[in-house]
């Protein structure tokens with residue numbers, strides 16, 4: 001169901017549920033696409049990552065762990081920010097069957113931040129010889145999506161990301177564990193690398209609202225115009 005149909009059917013209450021779950025994105029051939037590149041930074045001194053108190057399973061988890069909320073490189077590059085195009089209804093194809101990996105590894109989530117397209121599945125694995133209980137919550141209200149016991153190593157549990165939004169991942173067994181799956185309605189989303197850089201390829205020419213999100217620093221939206229075959233730049237600094 002596309003957006004127009006949803007709008008026309010707003011009188012039909014029963015169909016509203018369908019609209020909120022439907023992924024209106026349409027894959028088309030992008031022959032003259034452009035690129036959006038840039039670097040997300042933190043200017044100034046980033047807040048210190050707190051030490052995490054390890055309360056159990058120290059033989060596997062270690063005696064101490066440091067949080068990975070702020071990972072800032074030498075040039076201020078901010079890792080683990082999500083950059084995504086907000087207003088795009090059609091564009092490049094993507095693999096709907098791709099499984100987005102999310103590991104419990106040494107009592108931390110790896111990767112700490114990842115992205116998925118609405119409808120894709122996240123494959124949750126436990127690499128540790130202890131019980132993890134991965135708990136996924138949707139949106140700001142932290143509504144439980146899935147609550148999964150993973151007593152066995154290397155037994156992947158796959159769960160569909162039915163709705164767009166920020167999914168917060170925690171572990172009921174180890175309260176310090178924290179991760180995020182940023183679920184978008186289109187495949188134009190990426191997590192910044194260790195140097196804060198990112199690239200979004202095969203973007204159809206047009207003007208876009210591009211959102212930059214970070215788990216602790218919040219989000220901003222920037223206007224970006226992409227010319228046919230061109231390269232547009234989006235640089236942004238959080239902090240001072």
Ligand SMILES: [Cu+2]
Nearest residue numbers: 132171173174
């Ligand atoms: Cu755990």
